[in-house]
Amino acid sequence: MADLLGTFEQSVLLAIFGLGAEAYGRAVLNRVQETLERDVAAGAVYATLERLEARGLVRSRLEVGTTVRGGRARRYYLLAAEGERALGDTRRALTAMWNNVQLPAQEGR
Amino acid sequence: MSKQTSGPWRWAEALLERLLPEGTRETIVGDLREEFVEGIEPRRGRLWAQFWYMRQVASFILWFIREGEGMGKVLMALSAVVLACACWLAVMETILRHEGYAGRIAEALGIGAICAATILVKMLHAGLVVERWLWLGAGTLIVLGATAFLHNERAAHFEGFVMVISLLLLTQGELMLATMGRRNNGQNSVV
Numbered sequence A: 001m002a003d004l005l006g007t008f009e010q011s012v013l014l015a016i017f018g019l020g021a022e023a024y025g026r027a028v029l030n031r032v033q034e035t036l037e038r039d040v041a042a043g044a045v046y047a048t049l050e051r052l053e054a055r056g057l058v059r060s061r062l063e064v065g066t067t068v069r070g071g072r073a074r075r076y077y078l079l080a081a082e083g084e085r086a087l088g089d090t091r092r093a094l095t096a097m098w099n100n101v102q103l104p105a106q107e108g109r
Numbered sequence B: 001m002s003k004q005t006s007g008p009w010r011w012a013e014a015l016l017e018r019l020l021p022e023g024t025r026e027t028i029v030g031d032l033r034e035e036f037v038e039g040i041e042p043r044r045g046r047l048w049a050q051f052w053y054m055r056q057v058a059s060f061i062l063w064f065i066r067e068g069e070g071m072g073k074v075l076m077a078l079s080a081v082v083l084a085c086a087c088w089l090a091v092m093e094t095i096l097r098h099e100g101y102a103g104r105i106a107e108a109l110g111i112g113a114i115c116a117a118t119i120l121v122k123m124l125h126a127g128l129v130v131e132r133w134l135w136l137g138a139g140t141l142i143v144l145g146a147t148a149f150l151h152n153e154r155a156a157h158f159e160g161f162v163m164v165i166s167l168l169l170l171t172q173g174e175l176m177l178a179t180m181g182r183r184n185n186g187q188n189s190v191v
Helices: A009-024 A026-034 A042-054 A081-098 B012-018 B023-046 B048-066 B072-095 B103-122 B128-156 B160-179
Strands: A058-063 A074-079
Touching: A009 A026, A009 A042, A009 A074, A009 A081, A009 B048, A026 A042, A026 A074, A026 B023, A042 A058, A042 B023, A042 B048, A042 B103, A074 A081, B012 B023, B012 B048, B023 B048, B072 B103, B072 B160, B103 B128, B128 B160
Parallel strands: none
Antiparallel strands: A058 A074
16 A cells, blocks of 8 residues: 555545546645635645656646736646545545544534 | 736746746746636735735745755755854844954854855755855855864864854855755756
8 A cells, every 4th residue: 555645635636636627726726725624825735736746646737828827828637546546545544544433522422 | 907907916926936946837826826816806805815925925935945855955944044143143243342343243244145145046046157156155154164163173262152153154165065056956856
C-alpha cells in the first residue's frame, strides 16, 4: 500500500474527481473551501496540486484563457489511476481504523 | 466594460508573477485574477478583494519557503536570522553609543542589506546575473566573519556571541557562493 493521503490531499483529489472536466485551479480552490467549510489560501492548494502531479496522482493539460484572465491559459487537472488507487487505499485504511470505535463523547447521540 | 478596468493592484499582480516559477506563473495568476473579478469583488467589494489578493500573494511566499530546494531553504532561513541579528545590533549600538559606534552601525546595516538582498533576489527569481552580483556580498560576509572569528580567538576576553555570529556569517557567505548565480540551483524546483 502506498503512503496514506493527508486530509488536505484527499480534499483536493476529491474536488478534482467531483469537478470532472471543469477541474481547473480556481474551481478546485473553491470546491476545497466548500468541502472544508473554511477559507483556504491559494498557495496551499496549488502547492498540493503540484506535489500530487509530481507523484503521478493527477495529470494536467493547458487550455486557452479567457478575456477576464487577461488571456492567461487555464490548467485543467484530471485524477490519474494512481490517484484513484491512493484515495481508495486511504478510505479503506480509515474505515478499518474507525471500525467498531465508539468515542465516549459520541455515545448516545 | 467596467470589468476590463477591474482587477488586483498591478504591483501586487507583478509581485506574484515574480514569485512564481515560469511553468506555473501564467495559470495561477490567471486563476486568481478570474476569482478576483468574478468571485470576490462582486461579493465583498473592491477593498476586501484587494486584501484577499494580498493574502493569496503571502500564501505563495510561504509556498516558496516550504517547497524550495534544500540548500536554498537553509540559505533563506540563515539570511533571515542574520538579518534579525544585524538589525538588533544596529538598534543596540544606536542606544548604547559606545566609542566607535557609528562604524559598527554601518557594518551591521551593511550585513543586513546583504541578507535582505539575498532573500529578495531568491524570492523574486531575479535571475543569474543579479545573483552573481551578490557574490560580492558573499565575499564581504566571509571576510567579516573570518576577521571577527580570528580577532575573537586572540582577544583577552573570548565572546561566545561573537563566535556564533562570525560562524553564521562564514556559513552564509559560503552558502551564497554555493547556491546563487549557478544554473539548476533549484530556482525552478519550487514546483
